[in-house]
Amino acid sequence: GKEITLLMQTLNTLSTPEEKLAALCKKYAELLEEHRNSQKQMKILQKKQTQLVQEKDHLQSEHSKAILARSKLESLCRELQRHNRTLKASEEGVQRAREEEEKRKEVTSHFQVTLNDIQLQMEQHNEKNSKLRQENMELAERLKKLIEQYELREEHIEKGFKHKDLKQQLVDAKLQQAQEMLKEAEERHQREKDFLLKEAVESQRMCELMKQQETHLKQQLALYTEKFEEFQNTLSKSSEVFTTFKQEMEKMTKKIKKLEKETTMYRSRWERSNKALLEMAEEKTLRDKELEGLQVKIQRLEKLCRALQTERNDLNKKVQD
DSSP, X not given: OHHHHHHHHHHHHOOSHHHHHHHHHHHHHHHHHHHHHHHHHHHHHHHHHXXXXXXXXHHHHHHHHHXXXXXXXXXXXXXXXXHHHHHHHHHHHHHHHHHHHHHHHHHHHHHXXXXXXXXXXXXXXXXXXHHHHHHHHHHXXXXXXXXXXXXXXXXHHHHHHHHHHHHHHHHHHHHHHHHHHHHHHHHHHHHHHHHHHHHHHHHHHHHHHHHHHHXXXXXXXXXXXXXXXXXXXXXOSOHHXXXXXXXXXXXXXXXXXXXXXXXXXXXXXXXXXXXXXXXHHHHHHHHHHHHHHHHHHHHHHHHHHHHHHHHHHHHHHHHHO
């Protein structure tokens, strides 16, 4: 209102229509300068829009990296399942070794019984030394055969234990490798989560800044519309100047509508990025649960290894005895 009263006062001071028209042209030049400044601001906003699009592409690439990490974790889980199957097979081999050990014990007990019988017969039948020598020769050959069979069986059991030790070392190495890969994937996931949080905060800040600029442009538009209406009422003669000014104002309204659409688009993009961040947090909780399950399996495998080692030591002691 003050600007229009000042303009009317200056126009009243002027006497000729040419001077009034020159004053109006000067005022129009000032308004045109303000319009150019607003266009500069529009260019700055467009640059920010391109930056936001680049940030969105970066987020999509990070999301694809997270999907690749998830597929790697699934392959590791499948590898652990294969190791569990191999461990079950090794347990069956240990069971067979136990059965062979029991058979060996039965043979040795039977052999001991036969030895006792032979000693009793030697004490009772000292008179029949010639016949007993022959029988002793035969028994010695049998004993030799039994000892050779026993040694062969001992070698077979020892080979089985060595094979089991090699399998145990392989399982331990693969478990350690799986733990390291899980730890690396967890650290990478944490870094990606921090980056997404920063990007979400930055996009929210940009959205608020765009809202402030939108309100400022709306205020300017309202001010321009008021000025235009007052000019149209007071200066009906300069219709050509006002028509051009009206066209400029319509262009400004179109640009402001376009800005409003862009702000809504940026707001929706920010909401999508926030949703993706929540989904990644849920995936992290799932991975943490899977990691806990794997740690429980590792503890069970360690208990099984310790039990197998104690059993192997007991078998070695028995063999030595």
